[in-house]
Amino acid sequence: MEIVPLGPGFAAELRGVKLADVAADDSAYNAVRAIFEESSVIVFRGQEVTDDGQLAFSRRFGPLEITKVGSLGAGTNLVILSTIDESGKVVPADHRLALRNKANQLWHTDSTFKRVPALASVLSARVIPARGGETEYVSTRLAFQRLEPALRERLKSSFAWHDYAHSRGKIAPDLASAEERAALPPQCWRMVWRNPVNSRGALYLASHAYAIEGMEQTAAQKLLAELMDAATAPGLSYVHTWREGDVVMWDNRATMHRGRPWPAHEARLMVRTTISATEADGLESVRPPSRQAAE
Numbered sequence: 001m002e003i004v005p006l007g008p009g010f011a012a013e014l015r016g017v018k019l020a021d022v023a024a025d026d027s028a029y030n031a032v033r034a035i036f037e038e039s040s041v042i043v044f045r046g047q048e049v050t051d052d053g054q055l056a057f058s059r060r061f062g063p064l065e066i067t068k069v070g071s072l073g074a075g076t077n078l079v080i081l082s083t084i085d086e087s088g089k090v091v092p093a094d095h096r097l098a099l100r101n102k103a104n105q106l107w108h109t110d111s112t113f114k115r116v117p118a119l120a121s122v123l124s125a126r127v128i129p130a131r132g133g134e135t136e137y138v139s140t141r142l143a144f145q146r147l148e149p150a151l152r153e154r155l156k157s158s159f160a161w162h163d164y165a166h167s168r169g170k171i172a173p174d175l176a177s178a179e180e181r182a183a184l185p186p187q188c189w190r191m192v193w194r195n196p197v198n199s200r201g202a203l204y205l206a207s208h209a210y211a212i213e214g215m216e217q218t219a220a221q222k223l224l225a226e227l228m229d230a231a232t233a234p235g236l237s238y239v240h241t242w243r244e245g246d247v248v249m250w251d252n253r254a255t256m257h258r259g260r261p262w263p264a265h266e267a268r269l270m271v272r273t274t275i276s277a278t279e280a281d282g283l284e285s286v287r288p289p290s291r292q293a294a295e
């Protein structure tokens with residue numbers, strides 16, 4: 001296996017390994033897992049991706065999320081990200097699928113708004129536009145490292161509230177449906193996620209974060225915005241330009257990402273699997289103290 005560094009201090013391409021190797025073989029899994037813990041974003045090129053193959057690969061890393069209500073693929077382990085409707089046509093810009101895609105272009109971490117947040121996401125390209133539609137990543141581990149020591153200490157014992165309806169509301173007021181709001185009540189998480197394998201902390205932020213526990217709202221919004229800006233400043237990202245056969249996996253504990261726009265008339269179809277965080281991934285340590293004993 002060859003490791004090719006891609007981004008500024010994080011992200012790597014793995015050559016000489018197939019998703020099927022990882023699914024079938026313990027030593028291949030262990031090697032990839034170690035690089036995942038270290039690099040935060042890992043890229044596989046030239047894969048022959050099927051839904052079953054992606055599922056088998058993903059299951060190696062932990063339990064899979066069941067896709068939430070209101071998303072394509074609801075009730076299965078696959079999230080279908082598409083702007084193609086049932087008749088095979090690309091939807092207009094004001095269509096729900098197009099607006100959701102716009103929300104996906106805000107910097108975020110997947111599933112911070114769920115009862116069990118995500119360890120990792122695995123995304124495969126099935127139909128890609130001729131240009132645009134990249135996925136851009138930043139390391140929130142490196143962002144955390146760059147902060148002043150006093151702020152780092154403070155954030156380690158700070159907790160932020162995350163709400164799906166909040167990030168969707170930035171795009172359109174009713175983009176999160178009543179059904180989604182009911183299924184996804186706000187969640188509270190520690191603002192630093194310490195990786196139990198290498199002990200490195202990372203800022204745990206997202207477009208879904210809207211408040212900080214015990215902090216006045218204006219000050220909290222300001223701090224969240226400053227942290228987001230510092231984490232996503234120019235020159236800090238890895239931009240993945242998709243090719244057919246690409247699969248990218250990222251650590252939701254240590255990165256943020258956003259989709260990049262593409263010409264609206266062009267089709268794009270991506271399939272995501274999402275791996276839930278478990279105690280071995282440090283889940284207990286990000287729960288607010290009041291809930292640590294209860295759950």
Ligand SMILES: [Fe+2]
Pocket residue numbers: 104108109110257
């Ligand atoms: Fe995402």
